[in-house]
Structures are given as structure tokens and as C-alpha cells.
Amino acid sequence: MNTYLTSLLFLVPIFLLLSRTRRYSKRIPPGSLGIPLIGQSLGFLLALHTNTAEKWLEDRIRKYGPVSKLSILGKPTVFIHGQAANKFVFHNNSSILANQQPESFAKILGDRNLMEVSAPDHKRIREALVSFLKPESLKQYVGKADEEVRKHIEIYWKGKQVVTVLPVMKILTFDIICSLLFGFEQGKQRYQFLYSFQEMLNGFWAIPINLSFTQYNRGLRESVRAQKLVKELVQEKRVLLEKKGASPRQDLITFLVSMHDEDGKPVLTEKEIVQNVVLSLLGGYETSATLELAVSEAVLQEPQEIAKSKNSGESLTWADLAKMKYTWRVAMETLRMVPPVFGSFRKALTDTEYNGYLIPKG
Incomplete structure (x- = not known):
């Protein structure tokens, strides 16, 4: 009797797991997760680097339809496409989908950036950033941006027979953002940061294998260096504000450091300022330079x-x-x-229905 009961207790969980798997398998989107950890990452990353990512996704849609499963950057993922997909992602409540990026993004950018935090922290940080970017604030930065453009034309365009536009436009975007967000003047410090920043970007879109020779590892190392540099800037701006040697709206870092609530407490922590300034640079760099008129x-x-x-x-x-x-x-x-943001990641907080398919929790 004891043997029978033990066998039953052992078999019941297996039976439940198998029945749940069979039930899921009929409703999980079509497609393949591929090789563990690698999945479809190599093909996807190659398409990104060769500027053929849209074609890569269009091929998936032709093969599997607008909903399919795959493995990207080490995680099982469901890809959804179309207007209904946009509505599902952007209008769903926060108890179903979380605003969470792949692990490689979080490891490189940190856990207190706007793409990782949830409400009410998301609302607090977003309102602080948006306050700096109001039209009445931006008016005073037109002259600063104009000055950066003039320097850029002198260095990269004047006297050249041929100019490869996109790479130099990305440099211009970086220079303008550095000027407005950091108060960086052109020089060694700015270009040291450019190198670290580019390695961070490469690390985002890399298979998250943390070995010394991998691009992901270089992205992690340069993230530490870049955030250390921004942290030093935050401390410098704080000292300048205390000595009345800076205007709160002269750049984003100074503005965020100067923000306090009704009780006199800082609106953002130093860690939140550092990570979200880097995120703002990423957002501007990746989207502005790719807008082709x-x-x-x-x-x-x-x-x-x-x-x-x-x-x-x-x-x-x-x-x-x-x-x-x-x-x-x-x-x-x-x-x-042609939206400037290639795609958006979310995490399913619960088993979720979409277009007749099941997106499992996680």
C-alpha cells in the first residue's frame, strides 16, 4: 500500500505537467526555439548589423504568420506584428505585461533605468526627464545645437568630395546630445565616452555569454566605465549648484540634480540619474540619426x-x-x-491570450 501511494504521488505531478504541456503545445505560437541559449540570435544579430532586420522579420511573417515563437538573446520570445499587436503591447495594463528588456540590456544599463522600473517609479522618473524636454526649455538649446552643427560641418563635410552620411550623422547626434545632456565640451573626455558608449550598444545586441572575449563582456566592462564617468559628472554638477556656479537648466544632469520634492528630498537618486542619463543618450543616438528625410x-x-x-x-x-x-x-x-525604434520588449507576468495563441508566463 505504501509503495502504491508513493508511486501515485510521484506520477501525479508528471501526469499534470505532461497534460499541461500538451494543452500548451496546441495553443503556443508556431515556430522553433532553436538551439538552447543561441536560438535565432545569430541570424537576428546578423540582420541588424547588415541593416536587413526588417526583411528578416518579414520572412518570419511569411513563414509563420504575424505571431510566432523564437529564442532571442538567450530568452524564449513571442514575436507579434501589426496594428493589433501595437495596441496589445501599448494599451495593456501593467498586471499582464511588464516593461522589461532582455537581460543583456538590464545588465548593461542597470536596474534603475526607465525601461526596467515599474509604476510608480516609472512615472516619477519619466516626469523628471520630460520636464527637461518641454518646448519652453528646448528653446534655449537651439543656439547650442547650431554651434555643434557648425563644428561638425567644418570637421566632417567641408572640402570632402564624398561623405557617408549615416556614420557622421550619428557622430553629430552624439555630439549634440553630449552637449545638451552632459554639458560636455568637445575633447578627450567626450570621445572616451563615445568609445564606451558604442561598446555598450554592441553589447546590447549580443548573445549574453559573459566570457572575457565576447562582445557582451566588453559591453559590461564599458558600461561600468561610462557610468563611473557620468557619476563623476553628477557629483561635479552638485558641487557647482551648491556654489551657485551653475544654472539648473544648463544641461540634463544639472537639471535632474537640482530637482527636489516638497520635503526637500531629491526626486531621483544618484543611481537613477546616472542610468537614465545614459538611457537618454541611447534613445537619442539610436533614433535621431536614423531619421532620413x-x-x-x-x-x-x-x-x-x-x-x-x-x-x-x-x-x-x-x-x-x-x-x-x-x-x-x-x-x-x-x-x-518608418518608426525609429526597431521593436519593443515586454515580459508576460501571467499566461496571456493573444490572437488565439497562448503566451506563457515569463
């Missing part, structure tokens, strides 16, 4: 007319930008057709 006579006409109205060496103003209405519409239409 359709070059037409109408788009060229507006800036040419503004240039004619300016004296030699005179900086652009917010009023000048406001005149470029057609250019703005072209930019918005380009963003509508």
Missing part, C-alpha cells in the same frame, strides 16, 4: 530661405525652426512610415 526641392527650399535671411555666422533661433513647417511635416510622415 525625403530630399526634395520643397524640403531644401525652407532652410535655404532662412539662411538667406541670416547674417554671416548668426545662429539659428527657435523662431527660425518654427518657419520650417513643410520640413516638419515630412519628418513626421517619415516617422509614421
Whole structure:
């Protein structure tokens, strides 16, 4: 009797697991998880590096439809595509989907960045960042950005017969963001940070194998170096504010350091400032430089007319930008057709139904 009872207790969990697996297997999206840890990461990363990621995803959609399973960056993943997918991801409540990135992102960026924290921390950090980016704040940075553009043209464009636009546009974007977010002047410190930042980006999109020779490991090492540099800047800005040697709105770091609640406590911790400043740089660098405008006579006409109205060496103003209405519409239409963010990750907090398929918890 005891032997029978022991056997029964042993077999029941196995039976339940097998029945649950069979039930899941009929409803889990089509596709393959591939080799453990590797999955489809190599093909996906190759497509990213060769700028063919959209075609790679289109091939999946033709093969499996708009919902399929795969393994990316070491994690089982469900890929969903289309307007209904966008609505499902962006309008679902936080008890079903969490705003969580792949482990490689979290390890490199840290656990207190906007993409990792949940409400109410997400709301608090987001409001602090958005406060800096209001139009009334941005107006004072037009001249600063104009100065960076002039230096950039002098270095990378003037006298050149051929210019490969995207790489130098990314450098320009980095320079402008460094100026506005960090208050970095051009020089050794800025370019040391550029190297660390590029290695971090490469580390995001790498198979998360933490060995000394891997790109992921280099991304982790350079993340430590970059965050140390930003932390030193935060401390410098804090001292300057205390000595009345800086204006709160002169750059993002100074602004975030200066923010306090009604009780006089800092709105963000030092760790949150460091990680979210780096995240802001990532967001601007990856999206702004890839916005390609359709070059037409109408788009060229507006800036040419503004240039004619300016004296030699005179900086652009917010009023000048406001005149470029057609250019703005072209930019918005380009963003509508080709969103600058390649994709968005979420984590299923519970077994979730979508389009007749089951997305298992996790």
C-alpha cells in the first residue's frame, strides 16, 4: 500500500505537467526555439548589423504568420506584428505585461533605468526627464545645437568630395546630445565616452555569454566605465549648484540634480540619474540619426530661405525652426512610415491570450 501511494504521488505531478504541456503545445505560437541559449540570435544579430532586420522579420511573417515563437538573446520570445499587436503591447495594463528588456540590456544599463522600473517609479522618473524636454526649455538649446552643427560641418563635410552620411550623422547626434545632456565640451573626455558608449550598444545586441572575449563582456566592462564617468559628472554638477556656479537648466544632469520634492528630498537618486542619463543618450543616438528625410526641392527650399535671411555666422533661433513647417511635416510622415525604434520588449507576468495563441508566463 505504501509503495502504491508513493508511486501515485510521484506520477501525479508528471501526469499534470505532461497534460499541461500538451494543452500548451496546441495553443503556443508556431515556430522553433532553436538551439538552447543561441536560438535565432545569430541570424537576428546578423540582420541588424547588415541593416536587413526588417526583411528578416518579414520572412518570419511569411513563414509563420504575424505571431510566432523564437529564442532571442538567450530568452524564449513571442514575436507579434501589426496594428493589433501595437495596441496589445501599448494599451495593456501593467498586471499582464511588464516593461522589461532582455537581460543583456538590464545588465548593461542597470536596474534603475526607465525601461526596467515599474509604476510608480516609472512615472516619477519619466516626469523628471520630460520636464527637461518641454518646448519652453528646448528653446534655449537651439543656439547650442547650431554651434555643434557648425563644428561638425567644418570637421566632417567641408572640402570632402564624398561623405557617408549615416556614420557622421550619428557622430553629430552624439555630439549634440553630449552637449545638451552632459554639458560636455568637445575633447578627450567626450570621445572616451563615445568609445564606451558604442561598446555598450554592441553589447546590447549580443548573445549574453559573459566570457572575457565576447562582445557582451566588453559591453559590461564599458558600461561600468561610462557610468563611473557620468557619476563623476553628477557629483561635479552638485558641487557647482551648491556654489551657485551653475544654472539648473544648463544641461540634463544639472537639471535632474537640482530637482527636489516638497520635503526637500531629491526626486531621483544618484543611481537613477546616472542610468537614465545614459538611457537618454541611447534613445537619442539610436533614433535621431536614423531619421532620413525625403530630399526634395520643397524640403531644401525652407532652410535655404532662412539662411538667406541670416547674417554671416548668426545662429539659428527657435523662431527660425518654427518657419520650417513643410520640413516638419515630412519628418513626421517619415516617422509614421518608418518608426525609429526597431521593436519593443515586454515580459508576460501571467499566461496571456493573444490572437488565439497562448503566451506563457515569463
